[in-house]
Amino acid sequence: MPFPTTIPIRLHQPERIGLLAGWGRFPIVFAEQARQQGYSVYCNAIAGMADDEMSQYCDKVQFTPLARLGSAIRFFRKNGVKRVVMAGKVHKQVLFDPWRIFRLLPDMRTVHMWLRYATTKSDDSILLAVIREFERDGIHFESALTFCPELLVKHGFLTKRQPTSSQWKDIRFGWDLAKEMGRLDIGQTVIVQDTAVIAVEAIEGTDQCIRRAGSLCKRGNLVVIKVAKPRQDMRFDVPTVGVQTLQTMQEAGARVLAIESGMTILLDEPEVLALAERLGIAIVSLKSEEIQLRVAS
Numbered sequence: 001m002p003f004p005t006t007i008p009i010r011l012h013q014p015e016r017i018g019l020l021a022g023w024g025r026f027p028i029v030f031a032e033q034a035r036q037q038g039y040s041v042y043c044n045a046i047a048g049m050a051d052d053e054m055s056q057y058c059d060k061v062q063f064t065p066l067a068r069l070g071s072a073i074r075f076f077r078k079n080g081v082k083r084v085v086m087a088g089k090v091h092k093q094v095l096f097d098p099w100r101i102f103r104l105l106p107d108m109r110t111v112h113m114w115l116r117y118a119t120t121k122s123d124d125s126i127l128l129a130v131i132r133e134f135e136r137d138g139i140h141f142e143s144a145l146t147f148c149p150e151l152l153v154k155h156g157f158l159t160k161r162q163p164t165s166s167q168w169k170d171i172r173f174g175w176d177l178a179k180e181m182g183r184l185d186i187g188q189t190v191i192v193q194d195t196a197v198i199a200v201e202a203i204e205g206t207d208q209c210i211r212r213a214g215s216l217c218k219r220g221n222l223v224v225i226k227v228a229k230p231r232q233d234m235r236f237d238v239p240t241v242g243v244q245t246l247q248t249m250q251e252a253g254a255r256v257l258a259i260e261s262g263m264t265i266l267l268d269e270p271e272v273l274a275l276a277e278r279l280g281i282a283i284v285s286l287k288s289e290e291i292q293l294r295v296a297s
Contacts, residue, residue, distance in 0.1 A: 017147065018081035018139070019043040019058065020072065021050040022088030026144075026240055029267050030087045031057040033148040042079045044072040049091060066094065069130065070109035073137050084134065085144045086127070086236045092203050095121060109133060122185040124229075127236045143234040145265075153241075153269075155261035158283040159276045163256050167223050167282070169195055171258045174225040175291050182229035188239050189226045191254070193217050206241075207248045214252025222254035227288075228263035242267035246275050254281070261285040 017039045021027035028051060031041045035057070043058040045051075047065050055061040062075045076084060094100055106114070117129035131141045145152060163171060174192040177200075182188050187201030191213035199213035206226065213222055226239050241259060249257065257276075259266075264285070266272060276283050 014038050014040045015083075016040045016042055016059075016079060016081050018076045018079075018084035020084055020086045020141075021045040021054055022086075022090045023049040024088045024240075025242055025244070025267055026089075026265065027051070027054065027087040028057050029151070030085060030144050030148060033151070034085075035059075037147065039147065042076065042081050044075050046088075046090065050088060065104070066090070067104035067106035067110045069113055069133055070107040073109060073134060073139065076134075076139050077137060082139060084139055084141050085147065086141060087144050089205060091205075092121070092123075092126075096203075123237050124185050124233070128233075131235070141235045143238070145234055145238070151265045151267070153259060153261055153264045153266040153285045155285050155287065158273055158285055159281070161277070161280060161282040163223075163258075163282050163284060166194070167221075167256050170223040171225060171256070171284075171286075172291050174223060175227065175258070175286075175288070178225045178227045179230060179288070182227060182232075185229070188229065188237075189224065192223045192225065193219075193221060198222060207244060210245075210248045210252045210254060214254070217253070220253025220255070222249075222252060223256040223258065224249060224254050225258045226264065227260045232263060238265055239263065240265040240267065241272070243271055243275060246272060246279060246281060249281060250279050256282045256284070258284050258286060261287055 017034055019027060019031060019041050021043050034041050041058040043054050043061045045054045045061055045063045047063040064071045094103060097103055113129050113133040117132045119125050170192040173195045174190040177197060178188065178190040181190060181200055189201035189206045189209050190197060191199045191210060198217045199209050201209040210224060226241065228239050
């Protein structure tokens, strides 16, 4: 009697998702969430910016200098990655270093990207140029929120403490200014005190902007407004806040954080809200259309 034929079983391979990781906790949170959903995460981490321990959170990691797009593209192609997510801040100060060419040593793909697609040094221009260079090799960027929609902040009062009437006026005053700064691709954060603009975010990023506001306004009671750009591309530069944001606010004497609901990523929400309650910081998540009504009431 012949033995039954053994049929090999093909195990389903999880889909591979690429991660282009910059500074901060966002890349770690994304990698953790994506792996929990069954994805394999292949990470090209920007050397000197991304967390040195990214390998603990991803299936495979390569650390690549900032200006080596060719190396990043080859990494994703070699590992069969077609869909990539950007997460984390990329510090742009190096672009204004007088010795930047020698520090960055860009490869040919980076040079092509810069000459062909980057029209200015604004965030949108540079990041869209990066996306177009990757697309030449069939690698497409998607929003991290496609995989982790739960990271978007919910609407309403997030803390027991709520803004005072004067703080609501500061929110209304700063909200439209922050939107305009976003439209101009300057920054997404404005810090206000008593209807006066204390600081506007530019190349330095949110934390440094808040610290600068604290040094300029010693009496504190600052209101931090952080919003999305009017035509926000959700593939990159989505407004993000977390524990570090609150710690910086505490150092600077800021008492209110107003963010845009449905357009802002809130990292480690339970820890953030617990810290806000402990520090006495009010966090409110709003829609643009309700700002005027809040102040009027």
